């Protein structure tokens with residue numbers, strides 16, 4: 142059974158820590174910033190890839206710390222993503238997060254994750270998050286590509302029109318609901 146509960150997090154409202162500055166650190170930082178360029182993200186690692194340094198230069202919310210992980214870096218953090226090449230370090234970060242009730246993702250160990258990152262389809266304001274329950278991230282990526290291909294660019298116009306109608310509709314909640322369901326019947 143897939144018991145993952147999907148939520149859309151306002152990541153700009155949180156303090157995020159990424160531990161590890163290799164390919165995985167870069168992938169996860171890119172995922173965060175492509176959704177929320179202004180997100181506050183601290184990344185700590187003794188070796189930090191040049192692409193990460195370049196990303197940090199373009200994103201004032203990103204702070205880089207060239208150091209080995211220490212528990213003190215968890216202070217004030219809400220969300221942690223760890224992807225070092227040292228399993229013992231990953232395990233330690235996870236344990237430290239659990240003690241502090243901080244949500245943690247250990248990129249290469251699904252069993253240690255409180256949450257997974259998803260493949261993300263974006264068309265204007267529409268965002269579709271895809272997960273395979275950890276079974277095949279590559280399938281998630283491919284399915285994202287399929288959805289990106291089939292969703293029309295005109296979708297944003299549809300959303301804008303529906304917002305305008307939604308804001309204009311008078312009446313109580315039930316009446317608005319019925320009217321919006323009626324108008325959007327064609328989408329079924």
Ligand SMILES: C[C@@]1(CC(=O)O)c2cc3[nH]c(cc4nc(cc5[nH]c(cc(n2)[C@H]1CCC(=O)O)[C@@](C)(CC(=O)O)[C@@H]5CCC(=O)O)C(CC(=O)O)=C4CCC(=O)O)c(CCC(=O)O)c3CC(=O)O
Pocket residue numbers: 168169172246247248249250251254256257258259260261271272273274275276277278279281282285
């Ligand atoms: C559980 C999860 C935890 C998490 O990372 O959050 C996880 C775990 C692991 N990934 C691994 C490998 C790869 N991951 C990708 C890609 C992505 N991985 C992502 C998410 C997730 N990956 C979470 C589950 C998501 C779900 O529920 O479906 C995506 C969707 C989002 C993102 O990372 O931002 C992003 C696609 C973004 C996009 O393009 O849309 C590719 C392909 C590629 O990069 O092209 C490969 C190589 C091919 C392969 O192995 O499949 C390994 C083996 C590591 C090893 O062998 O050492 C593990 C560990 C394990 O499974 O044990």
Ligand SMILES: NC(=O)C1=CN([C@@H]2O[C@H](COP(=O)(O)OP(=O)(O)OC[C@H]3O[C@@H](n4cnc5c(N)ncnc54)[C@H](O)[C@@H]3O)[C@@H](O)[C@H]2O)C=CC1
Pocket residue numbers: 160161162163164165166185186187188189190208209210224225226227230248249
């Ligand atoms: N979930 C995923 O999407 C994937 C996970 N992986 C796994 O993730 C791990 C990391 O992979 P890469 O990023 O490619 O490795 P990498 O070798 O490119 O980078 C490792 C990073 O960990 C940092 N690091 C090492 N010790 C540290 C410490 N004590 N504190 C803080 N940072 C520390 C290094 O400085 C470096 O920045 C590997 O074990 C790999 O098997 C690999 C591919 C995909």
